[in-house]
Amino acid sequence: MNAAAGNILEVRDLQTQFNTLDGVVRAVDGVSFDLTRGETLGIVGESGCGKSVTALSILRLIPPETGRITAGSIRFEGEELTTLGEEAMKRLRGHRISMIFQEPMTSLNPVLTVGTQIAENVVRHLDVSWRAARERAREMLDLVRIADARRRLDEYPHQLSGGMRQRVMIAMALSCDPQVLIADEPTTALDVTIQAQILQLMLELKEKTGTAIVLITHDLGVVAETTERVVVMYAGRKVEEAPVEALFAEPLHPYTRGLMRAIPRLDIEADAAGRRPRLQEIPGLVPRLTQPIVGCAFAPRCGFATERCRTAPPPLVDAGSGHTVACWEVDRVRASAL
Amino acid sequence: MTAITDDLVLPPRRFSLWTAIRRNPTIAFGGVLLLALIAVAVVGPSFVGDPFKLSPVNRLRPPSERWWFGTDQFGRDVFTRTVYGARVSLFVGLSVAAFSSLLGLALGLLCGYFRRVDAIVMRVMDGLMAIPSILLAIALITLTRPGLGIVIVAIVIPEVPRIVRVVRAVVLSIRSQPYIESAIAGGTKNAKLLLRHVLPNALAPLIVQSTYVCASAMLIEAGLSFLGAGVPPEVPSWGNIIAQGRTFFQIAPWTILIPGTFLAITVLAVNLLGDGLRDRLDPRLARRL
């Protein structure tokens, strides 16, 4: 990877662990990636692969009583976030790096008006009066295409639909013109038609404001439609990274291939009886993260796995044109059919 | 922020006594303390002297090697009386807990099953709950001649509504479960089915609630005795010992402070046990209180 000056966010060897009654959970185990200005980066993986924890780690929102970042570095515009003071970190959150969450139904405060929740962000970070902040909130609601914005300011979240609430979340997150927006499964909880609208809206706003987006999702369809580059995570580790076209043209990690086989496809011809090829799930279970994983984390579920896979962790290797993969058997994988 | 760790895969847990104690220190502590007090109440009186023995020469002696907890204004040994008092307190507490649980369970089940009974019983329960329990108990006791049995009945009545509400809530929530609704729609005998599902579900909240009733009953009993409206004054209950110590409190504070401390410790033990059980058995309730 080129460590170009265009990187706004650089994550290196990030490790985040949780202390549970059952032992230490290595939720994120050595993940690295870069985000360039104005870029849309996708992070994909099954639930529990550590993608949400990665996002929360960037904003240092891991609850300190249960978990912490144990190693690695997160640099935002050259500034190290892992060691930044809490007060400085607070100044950054919601201002220069914003985040929107999966559950629009529960992510807005039910007892405060929409206007208050957007305006308080503006008042906190930009040196403006409440009156000006409220005007900014109205502007943001217009921007996310909520009709009758002025009236909506005085409404409570329960008076809005799920799609509208997610628009409010977006308005809130973008209200201080952040450089980075982290969206953690922003459309998962929404109806399919609303999903498309929200994704479209995010992309449009990105064009307008130049905000770089980290889009976290388990949905490869969403990734294909919206992102430019993709990081695939498995069991707290990055297993593959590639520009989106390259990834879909030739997925190199057996896990990525497994994910792609699990997508329903309408482009394959149905047979005479109207049947299409069966969806294939990936056999086996995600490994326990309480024990150190020797070798490749995916090995127990992988059809290509050899003895080496089970004993030594595969390094990330460059497969050309920005495509990297962590797999010992990449040549065999490449040679086999998808 | 439980959601973060919720979707992580965790290994199954193995049971061991030590881990159980480490994870539920309140149950272990409260339980051991309560067992110790019950032991004192059961076997203690056989090892101590006569709680009624008067000794006018040794009036109001402070705690010493001879009288561990001192003596009262009649020269009676406060230690002996305190040991006997444990018997009264625990007996009242446990009986009230048992009777109100049974009565509350029965009424709660009825309320949960029959809408019409529910309307009436719940109004009565609301009315009873509007009357502060000590007042209600006092009022009931005044009407009859004092005695241990009457005290228990008089405390059971104000405590029953608490149990009824808990049981009724369980029945109603189970009734609205889809699997029960479909079973009822399928023609299964209503009462039998509900009972089979309700009892196991009601057990945990019932046990938790009855520990609180037990604690509350011991406090009310002591309060009643203290006010002179509880068990007959000759019974050595903690409330009576304290009430009789009032006159000489300034010169002999031990007659009040020592039995009072025992009462507080006993209530504490039961409450801790209740808190621990609640956290363990009824996590939903635990999050609410």
Next chain:
Amino acid sequence: MTAYIVRRLFATLPVMAVVAIFVFFLIRFAPGDPAAIIAGEDATAEAIAQVRAKLGLDRPFMEQFVIWILQMMQGDLGVSIFSNLPVSRLIVQRLEPTVALTLSTLFVAVALAIPIGVLAAWKARKLVDRLVMGFAVLGFAMPVFVLAYILIYFFAVQWQLLPVQGYRPIAEGLWPFVESLILPSVALGVTYMALIARITRASMLEVLAQDYIRTANAKGLATDRVLLLHALKNAAVPIVTVIGIGIALLISGVVITETVFNIPGLGRLTVDAVLKRDYPVVQGLILVFAAAKVLVNLIIDISYAFLDPRIRY
């Protein structure tokens, strides 16, 4: 909003009706002859008959009931057997100390308990939290009269900082009035405070784990705004509910506290009436205390509508 208040107001009627009926039946359905019990152990048949006539127990049952209800609605709670004074007048005479004691305890306990509960939730599992929880668990197990005597022993007897007992009306000056209320309020308030601090902590802990608190933190809001606006406002409904439930504790506690500190309020009146078996007074007091509790619950029900916009009215 007005419609909501009116509806809540009407909802209290059945409760008060049940209390009234209960109080009426209490004396009539008691085992044995209530008149004989009230008249005392060695009363003559004549004396018993007199009591019976005074209480109206010699009249037909339904008539008794109607008379009782009608009188009550006019504010007539009957006449004390012992002093021959109207029960309502006795109650009014004794109202001031009880109201002063209860309200001062209520406000001080709530004003202290909520901040320490919030603090404990914020610093969950840290030392402050353990201290608060320790206080709450101990406070909740501490019988009012035991605590009262401990306080008297140290603050009044040993250090002689405050009066041992007694009550000084506010008319006699603010400081003597306040001074006479300090120990009783603390004795009465500790259990109540423990209860509120605990529910505040539990309720705050639950709220602090919610997604919207994560959102508030993701906005980089100052800690006090997250705790006191975003979290506390959401935690308010259960806290306020327990403040209401706890009123029962305060009322029960008042009866005992007034006895310990020799305060001539309603609690003292109750105990005296009970010991003298002055049943009309006991009945009247039960009604008054129940009404007070129902009134507090009404205020709390109404406050829900202000605290949570999702509650429709």
